[in-house]
Amino acid sequence: MSDLTEEQIRSALDSILERRNADTRLTTMGAGSDDLEAGRRYLANTVTDGWHVPTWPAQHGGRNASASQNALIGSVLREFIVPDLYPFAIGLGMVGPALLTHGNDSQQEEWLKAIASGTSIWCQMFSEPEAGSDLANVALQAKLDGDEWVIEGQKTWTSRAMWADWAICLARTDPAQPKHKGLTMFAMPMSIPGVEVRPLMQMNRDAHFSEVFVEEARLNDQWRIGDVGEGWRVAMTVLAHERAGGGSRGGGDGSTRGAHIPSWIKDLQALPTEQTAIWDDAVMGLYSHDAVSRWTTQRAADEARSSGSPGPAGSGAKLRTVKSYKGRAYLANQSSGAYGMLEDGHGYIELMTAPSMSIRGGTDEIQRNILGERVLGLPGEPRLDRDVPWKESRRGLI
C-alpha cells in the first residue's frame, strides 16, 4: 500500500469513527470497566483497512504500513474516539508482535486476524507465586506425551484471565537446565479441561486479575510458540513490547497538535483547588514530563517496530509513562480537596490504580536494572544461579 497523506487518513477514519472533542475523557486502563463490546465494535470497524495495527501484514489485520506511516496514522487516530481497549491489549500490543517474530505461518494465520478484529482476547500467564520479578523461576511444568504437552502448575496475577480465549503461557520443559534455558512458550486455550480461573479481589475492589490453576491440561504441540527451550527469548520479546507501550497506544492523553489544553488539565481546573503559582508549577511540570514521555514511548515503539526486536528503550519509556500516570493521579487527588477522600471523589480509581503501575509489566526497580546493565553497561547483578540446573537453584541454595 502506498503511503497516504494526513488528510486521506483523516477522511478514511471519518467514515468509520467518531471524532473526539475537548470533552472526551479517556478511561483508566482496566479499572472499573467490564465493557468488552465497545472495544469489539471498534476493532471490527477498523480491521478491514488495518487501522489499529497498521504495521501488521494486510492479510493478518494490518496494512503493511511503514514506521513513519504508522506514526502518522497513530497521531490522526488520536483525534477520534477510541474505546478502552484494555481487554484486548495483550493480544494487540504484545502477543501479536511477538507472533510476528516467533510464530510460524499457520500460527500467524490462526491468531493474528482474530486478535486484530477483536474476536479473540488473550491473557498473559507469566507470573507465578514464586516467579514475580524473578520470572525465569517459573515452575509450571509442561511434559511431552506423544505429540501433546501435559501442563501442570499455577499462575497468578493473570489479568483478563476471566475474559480470555487464549493465554500466552510460559512453562518449564526441562528442569535439569539452568533456569533461563529450560523454558518454552505456549499458546493455551482457556477453555480446555484442567484450566481453572479464580479471580482475585484487588484493593480497589476490581477483580481483573486471577489465579489460574492448571491440572493435567493437554496442549497440542502446534500451539508451542518458538522452539523448545527458547521460551525465555519469546518472553523477552513479549515483555519488551509491553514496556515499549505496546499494551496501550502511546503515553499521555492523546492530545492533538497545536495550542490545546489536554483534558486532564481541564479536569484539574474544574476542581475546587485554588490555582496558585505552586499549583501551576506542578501542572506544568507534569505537562512537560508528559510530552517527553509520549515522545520517548513513540521512539521506543518505532524502534521496536522497525527492528522487530524491541530494546531497552522500552524500559525507559515505561518508567516515564508510569511516572506521568502516577503524577497525574496524585495531583488530581491533591487538587480535589477534602472531597477527594471519598470513594466517588475525583480521581479515586486512578489513585487506587497508581501503585500498581510501577509494578505490573516489570517493576521500576527491574526496569532500572535493565537500563543500568544494558544501556549504561554497569556491572550486572550477581547471578549465582545462572549455570545451576533449575531443579537445584530453586531450592534456594544461593
Add this chain to the structure above:
Amino acid sequence: MSEISEVDPLITETADRLFSQICDHESVQNAEVTGEATEIWKAFAETGFPWISISEEFGGSGGTLLDALEVLRLVGYHAAPIPAAETGILGGWLLSSSGQQLPEGVVTVLPSGSENLLVARTGDRLTLTGRGLRVPWARTAEIIVVPVEVDDQTFVASVQPGDCQITPMTNMAGEPRDTVDFNEVEAFAAPVPSDVNLRSFRFRGALSRTALMAGAIEKMSQLTVSYTNDRVQFGRPVAKFQAVQQHLVWGAQDAALARMAAESAAREANRGSGAFEIAAAKLIANQAAARATKACHQAHGAMGMTQEYPLHHLSRRLWSWRKEYGGDAEWSEWLGRIAISQGADGLYPLITGGSGVLR
C-alpha cells in the same frame, strides 16, 4: 489540671492487646461491607477507652488528652474501623465543654463546623438547615454534634440523627463519611467557653488525625519490613536488594517522623496550647503518608494490591486522613503566615520554641 506529660504505659499495653485480639483482617474487611464494626466497637467501649480525657462528670472516663491520643495512635496502627476520635476527643470534648452529658453510644461531629449551615437561635434551641458533608459514621451515631457560631458565640448543638436525612457515603478506606441533610432541624444547644471554638475544633481534628496517621504509618513500615524479609526472589529475600532497602528506609523514616511530630503536638496540646505543633504535625503526617504509602506499596509488588493482604487497610486510610481536617495546602499556608509574621529573626526561635514563642 494535670502536668503529666507521659502516656500511661498501661494504656498502651491494654489497648494494643485489645486491638490485636479484635481487629483481625477479616473484621476490618467486613466493616467495609456492612459500614460498621459492632463487635469491635462493643469491646472497645467496654474498656472505657473512647471517653478517655473526658471528665467523669459528663460521662467520660477521665485521664489525659495524651492518653486519649495514644489510644488513637493504636486505632490507626490496627486500622480499627471505629469512630474513636469522633466519640471522644472531638464530639465528646465539644459536648462536655458545653456542659452536656455524653450518650452511651457513638457520637459523631460535623467536621467542617457550621460552614454549610443556616442557623437560627431561640434560647437554648437552634434550628439548622443545610448540609453536612463527610460526616464519619453518622448512620450509626446516637448524637450528631454540630459546633456553630451564632452572634459571635460558639454553641454546641446535639442533633438527633433521626431528625436528619443521612445518605451513606464512604471514604477511600471504606469507612462511613455520610452526607447529612438538615431541614429546619431543631436541636438543643449550649454555649462553650471562649477557648473552644471552630478554630480550636479544627486544630483538635487535625491533632486526632496525626495520632491515627502516626500509628498507621508505623504499622505499614513494620509490615513492609517483615514481608520483604520473607519474600524470596532471585534466591534471596528481596529486602537484601539495596533498591528495596531504600523503600524500607523511607517507610521507617516517615514512621519515626510522623510519630515524633504527633507526640510533640500531643504534649503541647495536653498543656493547653500547641497550635504550631499541631499544624506542623498534620503537614508532616500528610507528607509522610504520601511518601511512605508509595514506598511500602512498591516494596510489596503485586501482593500489596490485593484485598486479601492487609497493606491497603493502612494505605487507603492514610490517603483519606491526609485530606481530613486540613490537607497540605491549608496547613502549609497557616504555617507560612505564622513564620512570615515572626520576621527573619523570629524564625529560628519559632522552630525551636514552637507555640511557646507565639503565646
